[in-house]
Amino acid sequence: MSTTNLGSYKEAQSGYIKILVGLLVLTTVTFVQPHMFLTDMNLGIQLFIGVVKAYLILAYYMHLKGETQIIWFAGFSLFIVAVFFIIVIGFDVANFQYMDESHITQHMDAPHASHATH
């Protein structure tokens, strides 16, 4: 790491600031999007923006560019997390049995009504 080429300070600094601007713009998009476009897939878009931001941070702020070994490891870890998601959410919850009869899946709009009783 101490062997990496440092380049000039000015250049690096302006690189950092460019990334910051990018991230700020993305954050703004985050705020505008729900009111402007693709509102019916809100969370998806939001998460997509999150992924882009994460990429910028990882690649530039965390100096991951060119670190082949660490990228492989990180990919592996993320893959494992993804597997957990796919199995638990995709295989189990998506096939939740006896959902309608179960207590924990009830959508209780009732509590608002019970306000009146007191």
Place this chain on the structure above:
Amino acid sequence: MSKSYLDLDQTHCAIGHPKTAFWQWMLTVDHKRIGLMYAAVIFTFFFVAVATAFAMRLELFAPGAQFMDGDTFNQAFTLHGVIMIFLFIIPGVPAVFGNIVMPLMIGAKDVSFPRLNWFTFWLYITGALVALSSLWSGEGFADTGWTFYAPYSLTTNTNVITTLVAAFILGMASILTGLNFLVTIHRLRAPGMDFFKMPLFVWGIYATAWIQLLATPVIGITLVLAILEKYFGIGIFDPSKGGDPVLFEHLFWIYSHPAVYLMILPAFGIMSEIIPTFSRREVFGYRTIALSSASIAGIGYLVWGHHLYTSGMADTAKVIFSFLTFFVAIPTGIKFYDWVFTMYKGKIILTTPMLWALGTIITFTIGGLTGVTIAMVGVDIHLQDTYYTVAHFHYAMLGGVVFLLFAGLHYWFPLMFGRMYNEGHAKFAFYLNFIGFNVLWFPMFIAGYYGMPRRYFDYLPEFEIYHQISFVGAVIFITGLITMFYVLIRAIKNGEKVGPNHWNATTLEWHLPTSPPPLENHTKVPYVDFMPYEYHHGQPVVKFDYETMKRID
């Protein structure tokens, strides 16, 4: 006389330069010393858990309450399970032999972060003390079983929070050990030693370290969530707040299934060292053994749901999990065949470590194949939470991991202490253990199939006979264990002195200048341009000049 790592002043310390032997041990950062300290502590806990197990066996000797009540029994098996799992078997092989021999095997002077290693050891001690502290405070030790299932763990009055905190701390220790070993294996291998020149034990440790690193955090956070829920009344797993207890089970087993491979893989590593050494020939299928460790670790991440076949999880998920579970058995099988064929056309020397290894092949085959039985969904619906499962996992853990730990103990004993135990006595202890173990656990398969549920403190009279045979086994087993430890402990002081390579083995940990090894291991780091188990006509091929560590063959 040359100095060994056990002598005064032969250590580096985390803080300062203490003068007394006591502080030099407490503050040591030397991997070999830390490994030895782990061994001492871990075996102490093993005996505590074993004593609880024995108490349970006594209680189960006949139906009805013998000498403890239901609640005490519930705390007993929780204590037994928690100690055996979190304090004994998970740190077991990695913390003891991973520390003592892994750096030697790759020709390193120490692990990558020696101070972190020291810190980890004390973190482990802290966790252990926190766990034990709950024995004497409040309502006593947790009574949840080692699985801590919600909502039971959220509602019981016993000291569950303490136990959860302890398990969390122990998890951290496990993560840090894994992290340290991963960096060590990646960075500190002797020049020339690429991944496919590493001894197989190092492969086992490597695969294990990944599991420690990438599964333990899941249980860590699950325990934290349970603690927060219990303490602040947050709704996460509590069904009265809409939480789903099955989610807890998922999160728990996401870790705890890979954890069983975390236990067995380094133990398999020990097997892969012992078999070629005492067959006096190269190992069969080096690459397949190495890669099967990795693939067991990988597939192990996908199969946790086989603990949830009756949990109320979706049927679709049950089928998928069952399907995936079978695939762990295949790389395991490959390993077994490789070991057996390592003996083909070798020269089998039945030393004590070899006996333990061969014994384990028998017991783990039973343990593993019964694992396959309960991997079949329909059959497991009948067998889940019965003694069949209990027998399966004792065959796997005790007859697999612990037996191999003992094998390793006998194998590396001359390395650690520079002395030998009495082989005749040690072999006698092995036979006692082996017989006792099988008498203890085999009847439980039958009781389980007939419907004896686990975690029962009292049972129907029909099952009495099985529990009584089992008790007899336990007594034989005790005798064996006590004999074994007696033989070993006596040898530490009085055993016959032996040289650095007592077994005529090939891997680097045997090529040391003195026995026991000196402070910074090999005199110089060797260049590794050979395979780990090169024998020719029963003799190690590679020879070193121990002063310069240059090959002289």
Place this chain on the structure above:
Amino acid sequence: MLDGFVGASAATFAADVDNAFWINFWVSIVLGLSVLIPMFYFVWKYRESNVKDEEIENFTHHTGLEITWTLVPTVMLMVLFWFGYDSMRVLRTMPAADQSITIQVEGSKWKWRYEYPANANGVVHKLGGAFIKPKYDENGKLIEKGTMAKSALYVPVNTNIILEMTAPVDDVIHAFFVPAFRMKEDVVPGRVTKQWFNATTVGEYDVECAEYCGTDHSYMYSRIVVLPKAEYDAWFNSNDDTPKGNYDKSGSALLQQHGCKSCHATLSDAVFFGPTLKTRVLTKEQVLDVINHGQDTLGYAMGAMPAGLVTGKDAQEIAAYVAAGMKGEQPASFAACSSCHGEDGKGQYGTSPSLVDYDVDLLRNVLKHGKKGSMGNMPKFPYITDEDVSAIAEHLKSL
């Protein structure tokens, strides 16, 4: 119950499960021997005394062998998967509801309850209860076997039965395990789970709780009684509680049946899971808490008890007095309480609770709503009828 390894036929699918097990057994034997036979053979053949160093060969690869021991076990395992899957498919495919009887099952700390659909007369049979533990003498000799008394799950033979199972949301997980039928499924609070069976042989079969649930997990038994169809129908359409003679409705029997006795002592002052029911014993802290914060959870006609009627030393004195069972000198300050709880503190005609005894109102409320207290949670028993509550109250008074 010990319906053994072979020939199990208590339920339609039990044979499938056994079949799958036996296939697995033989495959395991084959695979196990494929490891162990060569092992023993090599250990013997290449024993130290039998091999000269020059004869040792480094045999490290054999593609054919390696492929064999990868592929053959894989195929075998897939066969096993299929049998596991197939037996599970039968077990987990619920029969059509109109060709089956659907029974509601509730598992709670430490009893099983069954609720049948209404019969022609509109009567809903509600059965079940707690297992009565076996009794032993001091030497551990069995005096009396444990029993389910008359409460059991009665089902007709050769009929599909669907069990719709759940546990109260403030309870814990249990599992309904019938070894003779080879079936089991967890009973999860907050979720509904189901399983079904079709019993082929008249007889009685044990039900065990197979998911750890605390103190009396090992006594959470029940029983399935399979009856000839006619006998079942006759009972089902009657108003009787059970086909085999009716329950004892005495207070003591009810306490037994509902499992009160696994948490409460009734003959001594011992505190098990809950307080003794011999007399109402309130702790000083409990009383103080009520004095300071008032209380309105017991369902008395008078409504809430106001907070802070007395304070400081007086409150301490009263609390000590009440907690000691109202014996000895009554403190003067008790006057503040007498207006509602009566001179002797034994309550007034159901408008306010007795501080020493149990009465119907208190019981009814506690049973309907449960009680969250300093000791733990008292579960609710909403299904206990008023008659039964009165019987229990009578019984408690007489103790």
Place this chain on the structure above:
Amino acid sequence: MSSHAYVAEIATDRDGNEHVVQGWQDDMYGAKLGFWLFMFTEVLMFGAMFMTLTYYMMLHEADFVHASASLNRYLGGFNTVVLLISALTMGLGLLKMRHGDIKGAKTMIWATIVLAFLFLGVKGVEWSLEYSHGVFLGLDALQPGNEHSKPFGQILFFGMYFTMTGIHGVHILGGIGIMLWLLKRINSGKVTPEHHILHFNIALYWDLVHLIWVFVFPFYYMMGAGTEMDTATLSSTIEAISHLGGSNEHH
């Protein structure tokens, strides 16, 4: 064990070629690798929490959107920006350190610490707003079976919200702690431009904390944005904050 004195060993192979041996001392790449591995464990921890969240979101989607809509998005957004800027100051600090500007590096670290406190402060304001709305751990709204009880989905949403933002907050606190420690090490000359792995790793840590927020933010704050239930507006936020100091009345 002064690492500066360390001289790497040489291993010689049979042909006499010399190979530098990597010792555990002075292994910068090893330290970095180790730290990355540590960060994976953090990712898995938060990953498991996100999975819990997603699990319940699948079961109670409407409730989640509803609950999300009532969170204070503008404060959350403000905090996002605070974190973004602090990531920049942290990065610039490291740059300065690497280029030998120790004083500048220290200034930047201090700036990061100040921003971190700002973040925590805003978080505190947010939590107290929620408290004054009757939504907080232990309050009736998040307990079942009383007249203020929220529906299950919302109880779970808020439970996870306080848990995750709380644990994230603990990470920020931890970050402040290690940054202060870093300053101490710089002052005592243990961290220098030639030997700044500690600084490097702490910068990584700070980015990770930020990285987690990048996903916490959309999951909690933005899920309900723009829906009918969405009540969060800038002006109501300002109003709510101005009320905070004045009264503690509920509702």
